[in-house]
Amino acid sequence: MDFYKSEPKTLLAVDCIIFGFDGESLQILLIKRGLEPERNKWSLMGGFVQADESPEEAASHVLFKLTGLENVYMEQCGVFGNPNREKYGRVVSLTYFALIDTKQYTHIITDEYEAKWFPVNKHPTLIFDHLDMITVAKRALRTKAALYPILFELLPEKFTIPQISALYEAVYDTELDKRNFNRKLLSSDLLIKLNEKDKEHSKKGAFYYKLNMDLYKEKIMSFLRYLPSWSIEG
Amino acid sequence: MDFYKSEPKTLLAVDCIIFGFDGESLQILLIKRGLEPERNKWSLMGGFVQADESPEEAASHVLFKLTGLENVYMEQCGVFGNPNREKYGRVVSLTYFALIDTKQYTHIITDEYEAKWFPVNKHPTLIFDHLDMITVAKRALRTKAALYPILFELLPEKFTIPQISALYEAVYDTELDKRNFNRKLLSSDLLIKLNEKDKEHSKKGAFYYKLNMDLYKEKIMSFLRYLPSWSIEG
DNA sequence: CCAAAAGTGTTAATCCTACACCCATGT
DNA sequence: ACATGGGTGTAGGATTAACACTTTTGG
Numbered sequence: 001m002d003f004y005k006s007e008p009k010t011l012l013a014v015d016c017i018i019f020g021f022d023g024e025s026l027q028i029l030l031i032k033r034g035l036e037p038e039r040n041k042w043s044l045m046g047g048f049v050q051a052d053e054s055p056e057e058a059a060s061h062v063l064f065k066l067t068g069l070e071n072v073y074m075e076q077c078g079v080f081g082n083p084n085r086e087k088y089g090r091v092v093s094l095t096y097f098a099l100i101d102t103k104q105y106t107h108i109i110t111d112e113y114e115a116k117w118f119p120v121n122k123h124p125t126l127i128f129d130h131l132d133m134i135t136v137a138k139r140a141l142r143t144k145a146a147l148y149p150i151l152f153e154l155l156p157e158k159f160t161i162p163q164i165s166a167l168y169e170a171v172y173d174t175e176l177d178k179r180n181f182n183r184k185l186l187s188s189d190l191l192i193k194l195n196e197k198d199k200e201h202s203k204k205g206a207f208y209y210k211l212n213m214d215l216y217k218e219k220i221m222s223f224l225r226y227l228p229s230w231s232i233e234g
Numbered sequence: 235m236d237f238y239k240s241e242p243k244t245l246l247a248v249d250c251i252i253f254g255f256d257g258e259s260l261q262i263l264l265i266k267r268g269l270e271p272e273r274n275k276w277s278l279m280g281g282f283v284q285a286d287e288s289p290e291e292a293a294s295h296v297l298f299k300l301t302g303l304e305n306v307y308m309e310q311c312g313v314f315g316n317p318n319r320e321k322y323g324r325v326v327s328l329t330y331f332a333l334i335d336t337k338q339y340t341h342i343i344t345d346e347y348e349a350k351w352f353p354v355n356k357h358p359t360l361i362f363d364h365l366d367m368i369t370v371a372k373r374a375l376r377t378k379a380a381l382y383p384i385l386f387e388l389l390p391e392k393f394t395i396p397q398i399s400a401l402y403e404a405v406y407d408t409e410l411d412k413r414n415f416n417r418k419l420l421s422s423d424l425l426i427k428l429n430e431k432d433k434e435h436s437k438k439g440a441f442y443y444k445l446n447m448d449l450y451k452e453k454i455m456s457f458l459r460y461l462p463s464w465s466i467e468g
Numbered sequence: 469c470c471a472a473a474a475g476t477g478t479t480a481a482t483c484c485t486a487c488a489c490c491c492a493t494g495t
Numbered sequence: 496a497c498a499t500g501g502g503t504g505t506a507g508g509a510t511t512a513a514c515a516c517t518t519t520t521g522g
Binding site: 002003004007008009010011012036037048049050051052053054055056076078079081082083088089090091092094143146147 | 236237238241242243244245246270271282283284285286287288289290310312313315316317322323324325326328377380381
């Protein structure tokens with residue numbers, strides 16, 4: 001039964017690119033390591049895949065350990081496995097991006113590290129190839145969000161249209177025409193207007209909306225039919 | 235320096251979903267294993283990641299070993315790592331889809347297995363979770379091809395418009411209106427018409443085209459700007 | 469001469485884009 | 496009363512979708 005015994009084994013890690021949105025800008029959650037190696041340096045939150053868990057589970061555990069959150073939207077988005085990418089031995093790392101509402105995140109579960117939100121384009125130097133990981137994750141987020149409405153995962157249960165708009169502007173680093181954007185948003189039937197306003201961010205107040213969950217789940221899951229659109233430019 | 239010595243190591247494999255197009259239907263290249271374990275059963279082509287190579291390199295090596303082809307379009311598209319997915323020990327497998335022109339593939343390099351093209355929806359039972367891998371790869375191919383013109387990787391250097399059309403029909407399992415499709419294709423400026431016809435597949439003959447390589451490379455690389463399109467349905 | 473596949477144009481509907489003003493409120 | 500941000504409508508242009516006939520040529 002030992003067919004594979006001559007094959008090399010490797011350490012397998014997962015690293016999480018945790019995106020959050022605070023209502024204004026897109027952020028990532030980084031940790032300052034309290035343990036060796038690379039103590040006191042900033043990095044992504046990660047961990048090793050254990051013998052009794054799949055990589056997805058490992059990523060969920062990592063996220064739980066840092067945030068206390070479960071059932072978070074996560075997606076595998078990269079593989080980093082250059083033989084020399086870490087100095088302490090060969091580690092192949094799988095990256096996952098996670099989308100969380102920053103308001104949900106209240107405290108760190110362990111004290112092996114400090115954690116802090118940073119604007120996605122303005123964060124301290126990171127260890128190893130973690131910067132590349134973020135770059136790849138940002139790209140994956142944009143690609144996915146172009147086809148599926150996953151960015152709602154970053155918003156609280158009740159949110160306002162100006163918030164969604166700011167979120168899309170942050171993710172795509174662009175400015176949107178609010179009239180066009182609002183129209184498109186509403187015409188998607190994804191939003192249900194509530195009889196309540198957010199008066200915190202403006203005097204007039206913006207109506208809260210919640211997701212049409214049934215439709216949302218359909219659209220999240222939904223599968224491409226046909227769209228040869230070469231029209232996208234760089 | 236042995237910070238990680240208490241962490242578990244695992245076998246890391248790569249499995250390749252090799253898509254090919256023969257001018258009519260979308261195919262995948264499968265092998266009938268000549269060696270244990272699972273001898274004489276059909277499976278994807280795969281191999282273990284070696285100590286001196288990255289997973290991408292391992293995937294390229296696997297592909298080379300099977301087809302003799304290098305510089306093939308490949309993309310990582312899945313991670314399969316349930317602790318019990320293989321009976322012979324724990325193996326985490328990274329999947330890559332590859333796109334090749336079946337005409338380029340002439341012979342197998344080793345004799346450890348038999349290899350054969352199968353229609354993508356009509357192939358023998360596969361070992362382990364290889365069927366899931368194909369499902370995921372098909373989805374990834376559709377998603378990617380919806381945004382980038384990667385399907386040209388499946389075509390020979392000279393190809394006809396009816397061929398591209400058939401390819402898109404195969405990938406998206408749909409029928410296309412050739413007038414609309416042709417117009418869109420031509421308006422992309424990706425194609426350069428040649429003064430030569432393929433008379434093999436029809437009496438009238440279809441003009442050959444080749445890719446406008448400069449533009450193609452731009453578009454392949456190009457990065458999403460902004461397209462919140464929730465309009466895609468399942 | 470006929471079967472089989474290639475190639476081509478027009479119209480109506482839809483969607484996208486650009487653009488500017490009024491509204492509600494807290495200070 | 497005014498500053499701040501929320502909310503709305505329209506018109507022109509571009510893109511898409513639906514539609515059928517002619518061309519070429521090998522057999």
